[in-house]
Amino acid sequence: xxxxxxxxxxxxxxxxxxxxxxxxxxxxxxxxxxxxxxxxxxxxxxxxxxxxxxxxxxxxxxxxxxxxxxxxxxxxxxxxxxxxxxxxxxxxxxxxxxxxxxxxxxxxxxxxxxxxxxxxxxxxxxxxxxxxxxxxxxxxxxxxxxxxxxxxxxxxxxxxxxxxxxxxxxxxxxxxxxxxxxxxxxxxxxxxxxxxxxxxxxxxxxxxxxxxxxxxxxxxxxxxxxxxxxxxxxxxxxxxxxxxxxxxxxxxxxxxxxxxxxxxxxxxxxxxxxxxxxxxxxxxxxxxxxxxxxxxxxxxxxxxxxxxxxxxxxxxxxxxxxxxxxxxxxxxxxxxxxxxxxxxxxxxxxxxxxxxxxxxxxxxxxxxxxxxxxxxxxxxxxxxxxxxxxxxxxxxxxxxxxxxxxxxxxxxxxxxxxxxxxxxxxxxxxxxxxxxxxxxxxxxxxxxxxxxxxxxxxxx
Numbered sequence: 001x002x003x004x005x006x007x008x009x010x011x012x013x014x015x016x017x018x019x020x021x022x023x024x025x026x027x028x029x030x031x032x033x034x035x036x037x038x039x040x041x042x043x044x045x046x047x048x049x050x051x052x053x054x055x056x057x058x059x060x061x062x063x064x065x066x067x068x069x070x071x072x073x074x075x076x077x078x079x080x081x082x083x084x085x086x087x088x089x090x091x092x093x094x095x096x097x098x099x100x101x102x103x104x105x106x107x108x109x110x111x112x113x114x115x116x117x118x119x120x121x122x123x124x125x126x127x128x129x130x131x132x133x134x135x136x137x138x139x140x141x142x143x144x145x146x147x148x149x150x151x152x153x154x155x156x157x158x159x160x161x162x163x164x165x166x167x168x169x170x171x172x173x174x175x176x177x178x179x180x181x182x183x184x185x186x187x188x189x190x191x192x193x194x195x196x197x198x199x200x201x202x203x204x205x206x207x208x209x210x211x212x213x214x215x216x217x218x219x220x221x222x223x224x225x226x227x228x229x230x231x232x233x234x235x236x237x238x239x240x241x242x243x244x245x246x247x248x249x250x251x252x253x254x255x256x257x258x259x260x261x262x263x264x265x266x267x268x269x270x271x272x273x274x275x276x277x278x279x280x281x282x283x284x285x286x287x288x289x290x291x292x293x294x295x296x297x298x299x300x301x302x303x304x305x306x307x308x309x310x311x312x313x314x315x316x317x318x319x320x321x322x323x324x325x326x327x328x329x330x331x332x333x334x335x336x337x338x339x340x341x342x343x344x345x346x347x348x349x350x351x352x353x354x355x356x357x358x359x360x361x362x363x364x365x366x367x368x369x370x371x372x373x374x375x376x377x378x379x380x381x382x383x384x385x386x387x388x389x390x391x392x393x394x395x396x397x398x399x400x401x402x403x404x405x406x407x408x409x410x411x412x413x414x415x416x417x418x419x420x421x422x423x424x425x426x427x428x429x430x431x432x433x434x435x436x437x438x439x440x441x442x443x444x445x446x447x448x449x450x451x452x453x454x455x456x457x458x459x460x
Contacts, residue, residue, distance in 0.1 A: 032153030055120035076131035091128035235282035284397035366410035
């Protein structure tokens with residue numbers, strides 16, 4: 001069975017401006033229609049009553065003339081042609097009445113009917129004695145009033161809509177400004193503030209948008225202070241640990257050979273590595289890192305990192321590109337990804353270079369759900385105590401510093417997959433790149449580490 005597609009309204013209909021415009025238009029139309037009906041009803045009733053009184057007064061004069069046997073005035077008669085049937089029947093029954101209907105035929109009238117007239121009729125020897133007065137002027141007056149009501153209503157709706165949209169637009173612009181600042185804060189710019197002028201003076205009355213903007217600024221300031229405090233604490237702890245660790249490392253070297261000495265040296269080395277990681281994270285948090293950009297061939301860098309790691313990692317190169325990056329930081333990122341794959345994954349570990357993309361994939365249980373949802377978290381791993389969760393955190397931070405994108409996912413057939421996408425270097429001409437510090441690196445011979453090329457997969 002084919003499922004019926006549900007109608008989806010355009011995205012612009014969800015905006016507050018559009019909803020306000022619809023609401024204001026609907027309310028103005030309703031109010032204009034209500035006032036128009038009331039005014040039309042009141043004026044029409046007053047006009048009809050005036051014409052009825054006039055017609056009944058004329059009927060009195062015609063009745064007196066009829067009873068005196070005098071000629072009937074013009075515009076009256078006994079059972080005149082055009083007299084409405086309902087009024088004829090009312091007069092035949094011995095009662096008087098009035099009605100607005102078409103008047104008697106006028107010579108030259110193309111439709112065979114006269115204009116609107118106010119008829120008045122009464123009994124006269126079993127027949128209807130009737131008279132009529134011109135009602136066209138009153139009808140034109142009511143029609144003009146209706147047109148004036150419609151025109152003024154449209155003008156009032158347009159003016160109200162413009163003023164309302166202007167007022168709502170000011171509110172929505174302030175809300176959009178708050179939303180932009182909130183997105184900047186969530187992206188890491190803790191210096192972003194709304195700075196709504198209505199929050200500058202506490203004694204000044206504030207609307208709801210100003211209250212939200214002030215609360216957002218206060219939250220950003222509080223968050224910034226807390227993060228700065230944590231960053232200073234991390235940096236201070238790391239710095240304070242370096243001195244005793246240096247002495248402890250020197251003392252461990254003086255221990256006599258044996259298993260206890262090996263365990264002490266191993267733990268000291270782990271503590272030193274953790275301290276260096278904490279210092280690096282503190283520098284990344286402070287956003288004080290300076291990049292040294294140059295143009296490099298990506299494949300030799302990846303191969304060199306694998307060789308330096310001393311791990312059994314397969315390298316696959318297909319269509320490697322030249323990238324403009326900081327080589328030291330790039331090596332740090334790739335090295336951390338390879339180390340994490342061996343520490344928390346399972347063989348085989350494959351590093352692939354495809355253009356400007358470096359992928360590191362293992363065949364273990366894959367990245368945990370919390371990492372896929374929110375990214376790496378410090379001092380949190382699912383590796384049964386192996387590691388501190390700082391390697392991927394540093395890799396992600398260094399990738400952001402060099403302008404690369406690091407994505408984490410799991411392969412369809414199992415295993416963790418980290419994908420690093422670097423900005424590819426594009427030569428604008430066929431000549432040498434003047435002033436490019438890395439322009440000669442791509443033309444070095446195979447004996448140079450940076451100029452070596454390799455397109456065939458190999459194990460390291």
